Amino acid sequence: MILVNKPFLPPLPIYQSYLEGIWKRQWLTNMGPLANDLELRLKDFLKVNHLLFVTNGTVAIQMAIKALDLTGEIITTPFSFIATTSCIVWENCKPVFVDIDKNSLNIDADKIEVSITEKTSAILATHVYGNPCDVEKIERIAKKYNLKVIYDAAHAFGVEINGRSIFDYGDISTCSLHATKLYHSTEGGLLITKDPNLLKKLAYIRNFGFDGPENFAELGINGKNSEFHAAMGLANLKYIDSIHQKRKELTLRYDEKLKNLKAVRPIWHSNSENNYSYYPIIFESEAFMLKCIEQLNAHEIFTRRYFYPSLANSLHYLEKQELEITDNIARRVLCLPLYYDLTLEEVDLIARHLLRIQNN
Numbered sequence: 001m002i003l004v005n006k007p008f009l010p011p012l013p014i015y016q017s018y019l020e021g022i023w024k025r026q027w028l029t030n031m032g033p034l035a036n037d038l039e040l041r042l043k044d045f046l047k048v049n050h051l052l053f054v055t056n057g058t059v060a061i062q063m064a065i066k067a068l069d070l071t072g073e074i075i076t077t078p079f080s081f082i083a084t085t086s087c088i089v090w091e092n093c094k095p096v097f098v099d100i101d102k103n104s105l106n107i108d109a110d111k112i113e114v115s116i117t118e119k120t121s122a123i124l125a126t127h128v129y130g131n132p133c134d135v136e137k138i139e140r141i142a143k144k145y146n147l148k149v150i151y152d153a154a155h156a157f158g159v160e161i162n163g164r165s166i167f168d169y170g171d172i173s174t175c176s177l178h179a180t181k182l183y184h185s186t187e188g189g190l191l192i193t194k195d196p197n198l199l200k201k202l203a204y205i206r207n208f209g210f211d212g213p214e215n216f217a218e219l220g221i222n223g224k225n226s227e228f229h230a231a232m233g234l235a236n237l238k239y240i241d242s243i244h245q246k247r248k249e250l251t252l253r254y255d256e257k258l259k260n261l262k263a264v265r266p267i268w269h270s271n272s273e274n275n276y277s278y279y280p281i282i283f284e285s286e287a288f289m290l291k292c293i294e295q296l297n298a299h300e301i302f303t304r305r306y307f308y309p310s311l312a313n314s315l316h317y318l319e320k321q322e323l324e325i326t327d328n329i330a331r332r333v334l335c336l337p338l339y340y341d342l343t344l345e346e347v348d349l350i351a352r353h354l355l356r357i358q359n360n
Ligand SMILES: Cc1ncc(COP(=O)(O)O)c(C=O)c1O
Pocket: 056, 057, 058, 059, 080, 081, 083, 084, 126, 152, 154, 155, 175, 176, 177, 178, 188, 189
């Protein structure tokens, strides 16, 4: 059986060595030494100024919206994971969907301006599969209309653009360290900002708003993460280079073996390198893609329609909206298995199946 994803696990003795420290200290959560150490190491690794380790990537988005005091309408992408949209609604704002670019699959920056109204407070865009949005254009629009920018960078761990961390763009970037991500802490998330005042506010929000044992500086929630999760993050960080290398090898193998498949890949930002977080392909037709899914399943090979359906026309709590490119792409896109323990032979097998289905 080949699953679409399997989490990376560090060698057990490495994780156990962190557990021994936790047992000695009996400090399990509330910004413990491992969580602090993880933040310092990630800041260094990612080359960012300020970073907070939080519960997960969803709470990170909610905290970002809260910290920026966003109200009214937030311009966003319909081609993302549900959390990007649901967090906007959860924070009592209205998502305004803008169609995506057919090559990058990110929000089409050229279509943002026509959707701006006097109620717009921000742009919340996703770097889909880790592929950077048109951050320069989005920054120019945000400046012109005095809007805040949040990037849902859940997929973009380790991505750089023009030699700079992608997390450095926008007012706040959020990341997910969920077990399905290329780098994970079991559950977990990150908040990144260049602004020290915003960092301070986010740190208060993460801890119920506490400013000392009896004072509250902000309206807060529990956005903290535990020492056990930090331990997984620290252990996995030791392997990040080999994780990256292995995923790159698998990706290049797919590229080579699937060059005759009638399908295309999203086009990556020209000033950035892929972090190999997913292997999406866009088929010529939904019918052919469904046939591939069915036949791969019959051989116990599992894929994922990610992202499908469009968030703009599938949520009962929002007015439905048709967006031509998103609807079209979402119907034809499929992510193939990609994870550290996948073998090159398994990639060959998946490719053989796909080509056989096409040629039959
Ligand atoms: C684009 C995107 N945003 C947000 C999230 C939410 O992250 P988490 O699962 O850590 O809450 C995910 C998770 O899959 C995601 O893919």
